[in-house]
Amino acid sequence: MTISAKSISLELGGKKILNNISMDVRPGEILSIIGPNGAGKTSLLNVLSGNIKSHNGNVSYNNTPLESISIQERAYIRSVMSQFQSIAFDYSVEDILQMGWLDHSHKDIKEDLSAFQNQVIKECDMENLIHQKFNTLSGGEQRRVHFARTLLQLWQPANTKDQNYLLLDEPFSNLDLVHKVKMMESIKAKASSGTGILMILHDLNLAYSFSDKILLLKNGRVIEQGETKKMLSARLLARAYETFISIDENPINIRYY
């Protein structure tokens, strides 16, 4: 039971974006993809989510090839949070949040929706945002709403426990310190309930302190991937980012929570 990519290669406009990448997103694990700009991180996420078809290799969800899973069914297996564009019409925050609610064929749809919605609103600290217009929110607030929407997408009826995944592209951009920590806690809680997590991160400190595994990407190739401890090497990071990097044991430990 994984989201699994085998020998993925991708070319866009004659340029090799991804080169022979194999990786897994496992249940209950947090995997962070790090790497310099233009490494192919977002493209890899788009291939995993099924938005872009790779030229070589294949992607499978829970041992089923992606092509044989319908577009609609994929939405129940993985939810994705990406970078966003503006929205033309004046939707309320609640409208945007509820766009994450998939169709579950049961009678008390409204009760389940409002119960889980309230839980998610609380978790993402959105009580005072919910009745505002989405377009009037700040960048960080909009991110939180989209994150809440991806959580809503993963709702399952009480008696089912299907393996699902959360794919996040730069989830913490524009967030203040408190909300960064809160979102991280939600993500960790999701992982410990069995959801497989994939994150693209730029903040190396964050990546190393919260991930179970790290995948280091550069020029469309995997430089190294593995357990976070094993990946903590200044030499490795310096090679990827082409700059001097040192790893210090933090002498003053500031904890936010």
Add this chain to the structure above:
Amino acid sequence: MESIRKLSFQTSQFFSFVSKNQILLMSLLFMSMIFFSLLAITFGSYGLSIVDFLLGKTSDIQNTVLTEIRLPRVILSGLAGASLGISGAALQGLFRNPLADPGLIGVSAGAALGATLMIVLGGDIFSQYSLGVFFIPLAAIAGSSLVILMLYFMTKGFGYEGVTYMLLVGIAINAIAGVGIGILTYISSDSELRSLTFWTMGSFGGVTWPLLIPVILIIALAIIIMIPYSRQLDLLQLGEPEAFRLGVDVQKLKYTIILTCAASVGASVALSGMIGFVGLIVPHLTRLLGGVNHNYVLPGSALMGAALMIIADLIARIIIQPAELPIGLITSAIGSPFFLWLIFKIKKL
């Protein structure tokens, strides 16, 4: 779990995302549409009473005016309003652009060109085949489909960035269609074309049942197909990749909206000519009244469009009796300042 996934989400979620207020609003719009229809049947240069008609107290000539002239006209104006309203709303959703309007972006012009081409060049065909009455609406639909497909490819899949670009393409298409209609008008005899003003300003006059019935069928079918896609249009507002990730078959959604809009606009233009700005104003009024979610905006715009168009046609008929104002003149007189206001408002955002 399997059964959950096999369900098609566009239909089952329809009522989950419409508020009580919105249902109330739609009922009010529906009732005003019925009320305006009764008014429009009653008033005109020839006085009629529906009560008398139902009681059988009317003369033969009154019956004929009512069933052969007044009723088809009211139905056509309602249908044209509904089709332009809902198509405007659906295209605005599809293009993620509040300025999309079947008239502005050239869809109506394409339909008009298709219809005039059929009338002038295919003049003899209608009498030869029993299905001849379908040819004009079909030609108009072909014209409008062609325009929407052109827009689709020229704006590279309706990206939000392409707002100005799409309007410019619309101007060009309107101009091309205008030239085409002009040439056709010039080479045609008087009997072939009712008049150039008919196509540029629109009219609901002179419609007969054999022409109207295919149009009723086409527009009703298009609306019935379109409305279940409302929820998917909402999800599309997050962007195409995001809608796809939420389970929307984006390609299918696009082609369905394109074809249904082209069909309903084409069919209505084939009988009533180009009536500007309805597809722009109606969805905006609908949104101002009750919200932006398409489960409400699509049916709401259809009802609002029908109600407004029926009353507008009534005003056009009685304001300068016994002559009548071209309906497109009224809608453009109201619509163009509204369009300017809208541009101003969007610029401020």
